[in-house]
Amino acid sequence: MAQFEEVSQKSAVHPKPVGLVLQYGTAGFRTNSKQLDHVMFRMGLLATLRSKKTKATIGVMVTASHNPEEDNGVKLVDPMGEMVTPAWEVYATQLANAEQEELLTALKDVIEREAISMAQEASVFVGKDTRPSSDSLSQAVLDGVHALGGHSKDYGLVTTPQLHYMVCCQNTQGRYGEATVKGYYRKLSQAFIQLTKNVPNRTDDQKALLVDGANGIGALKVCEMETYLKNELQLSLFNDGSSGKLNHLCGADYVKVQQRAPKGVEMTAGERCCSYDGDADRIVYYYSGSAGRFHLLDGDKIATLISTYLKELLTQVYVIVRCTKTGVKHLHHAAQEFDIGVYFEANGHGTVLFSKAAEEKIQKLAQDSNTNDERRRAALLLQNTVNLINQTVGDAISDMLLIEAVLAIRGMTVQQWDAIYTDLPNRQLKVKVADRRVIDTTDAERRTVSPAGLQEAIDSRVKKYRRARSFVRPSGTEDVVRVYAEADTQESADALAHEVSLAVYRLAGGVGEEPKSL
Ligand code: G16
Numbered sequence: 001m002a003q004f005e006e007v008s009q010k011s012a013v014h015p016k017p018v019g020l021v022l023q024y025g026t027a028g029f030r031t032n033s034k035q036l037d038h039v040m041f042r043m044g045l046l047a048t049l050r051s052k053k054t055k056a057t058i059g060v061m062v063t064a065s066h067n068p069e070e071d072n073g074v075k076l077v078d079p080m081g082e083m084v085t086p087a088w089e090v091y092a093t094q095l096a097n098a099e100q101e102e103l104l105t106a107l108k109d110v111i112e113r114e115a116i117s118m119a120q121e122a123s124v125f126v127g128k129d130t131r132p133s134s135d136s137l138s139q140a141v142l143d144g145v146h147a148l149g150g151h152s153k154d155y156g157l158v159t160t161p162q163l164h165y166m167v168c169c170q171n172t173q174g175r176y177g178e179a180t181v182k183g184y185y186r187k188l189s190q191a192f193i194q195l196t197k198n199v200p201n202r203t204d205d206q207k208a209l210l211v212d213g214a215n216g217i218g219a220l221k222v223c224e225m226e227t228y229l230k231n232e233l234q235l236s237l238f239n240d241g242s243s244g245k246l247n248h249l250c251g252a253d254y255v256k257v258q259q260r261a262p263k264g265v266e267m268t269a270g271e272r273c274c275s276y277d278g279d280a281d282r283i284v285y286y287y288s289g290s291a292g293r294f295h296l297l298d299g300d301k302i303a304t305l306i307s308t309y310l311k312e313l314l315t316q317v318y319v320i321v322r323c324t325k326t327g328v329k330h331l332h333h334a335a336q337e338f339d340i341g342v343y344f345e346a347n348g349h350g351t352v353l354f355s356k357a358a359e360e361k362i363q364k365l366a367q368d369s370n371t372n373d374e375r376r377r378a379a380l381l382l383q384n385t386v387n388l389i390n391q392t393v394g395d396a397i398s399d400m401l402l403i404e405a406v407l408a409i410r411g412m413t414v415q416q417w418d419a420i421y422t423d424l425p426n427r428q429l430k431v432k433v434a435d436r437r438v439i440d441t442t443d444a445e446r447r448t449v450s451p452a453g454l455q456e457a458i459d460s461r462v463k464k465y466r467r468a469r470s471f472v473r474p475s476g477t478e479d480v481v482r483v484y485a486e487a488d489t490q491e492s493a494d495a496l497a498h499e500v501s502l503a504v505y506r507l508a509g510g511v512g513e514e515p516k517s518l
Contacts, residue, residue, distance in 0.1 A: 026476025044144020
């Protein structure tokens with residue numbers, strides 16, 4: 001077939017380094033950008049097949065999110081804007097790792113297994129973040145799409161959640177919104193203005209927010225959006241990418257893990273600040289207390305703020321808490337089982353999902369002239385809340401607007417939000433091991449089952465401290481093992497994190513220097 005000849009020829013321009021093996025991780029392939037050209041071409045091929053299979057538009061986002069600037073990666077987006085289904089993650093790994101001469105066989109294997117009609121049209125949306133390598137890598141994706149005769153739309157520089165949004169808009173024939181960046185700004189800003197317009201006497205201080213753009217795509221996009229917000233939110237942007245390096249000493253991941261303000265943000269006591277990550281799908285908030293102490297409001301605090309707000313607007317609510325392993329794709333599926341599912345990872349990655357039935361009920365109530373004023377007001381607030389949220393995936397810009405609206409509506413300061421509950425002191429560390437896959441976990445990654453003896457070692461160390469817990473798991477995006485510890489004091493949390501890191505280093509094949517105490 002002519003298509004396969006085209007693939008053969010074009011793939012020679014994007015050759016795979018012999019013997020290189022990569023794994024589709026928690027959020028796609030992610031590694032040093034120099035190793036990814038062939039992967040991108042092949043993900044263009046795979047997205048085209050996925051589009052033919054689903055008869056819908058598929059998204060490909062070129063980004064490595066919170067990873068350092070030298071890295072890059074790729075995330076595949078399914079028709080409703082969700083992350084690609086796990087069965088296709090396996091195909092992605094097979095295609096990415098097929099040696100040059102095996103590529104056509106691997107491709108035909110997917111076509112056969114999925115009974116794909118090659119006559120079916122295909123459409124793929126492509127987006128990229130601001131990394132220097134993203135230009136050529138997104139071109140490699142487009143080459144892959146075109147090699148299999150797929151149609152493409154190149155959105156260029158967009159945040160990851162914007163691309164998810166475009167895919168969903170396209171596949172719902174515009175019911176979710178208009179599949180343009182302007183359409184996204186209009187939908188979100190209108191909902192934000194509707195939500196905040198009746199809040200009495202909002203002062204300039206209450207409208208002011210400091211934003212750390214992580215020197216990435218989120219900074220560019222929030223700037224573009226500002227005029228749509230009509231001064232209802234007054235943003236001061238730092239780390240806008242004009243000079244600093246992406247994610248370096250800034251951004252949501254840095255702030256969450258280091259528990260300190262990003263470089264370059266000039267904050268005064270009590271001012272609300274937030275940080276995006278490198279592709280703007282995560283957000284964390286923080287402020288400096290009167291004694292200069294740093295206060296972090298992470299994904300857990302965001303989930304609490306949003307769920308208590310929603311609970312206030314609803315008359316009968318049962319709150320059920322569910323834990324999953326790391327990865328928003330797991331949380332997303334768990335949240336889909338409820339009428340309203342609020343999910344956030346502690347790192348600030350999350351959103352809210354409304355079932356179709358819940359959305360319809362809200363809409364009916366908002367339009368029903370027989371509903372009493374109080375219920376109608378609640379229904380209208382809920383309706384605009386639904387419109388403000390990017391339900392396809394965690395979205396720093398949409399989450400920021402939602403948090404700002406909720407704080408305004410409830411008349412809450414950042415300190416009052418922080419006071420909903422108090423976090424135990426905690427510490428996160430990374431340990432380098434020869435092969436992080438030696439660590440296997442269970443119980444939503446809260447216990448390790450291998451290597452032998454590691455869980456016992458963790459348990460015995462945890463017992464030494466008061467109110468302590470500690471978890472260990474392999475990262476799905478970086479070549480490290482993550483260690484988390486909490487306890488009644490910061491000193492104890494730090495000491496426990498160090499002891500557990502040592503146990504990981506010794507029992508799971510640590511490389512380089514032994515972890516040092518903090
Ligand atoms: C991705 C995933 C998140 C996950 C994060 C870190 O986020 O989508 O669900 O929490 O990686 O994963 P890990 O701690 O296993 O490295 P992002 O924003 O980096 O794409």
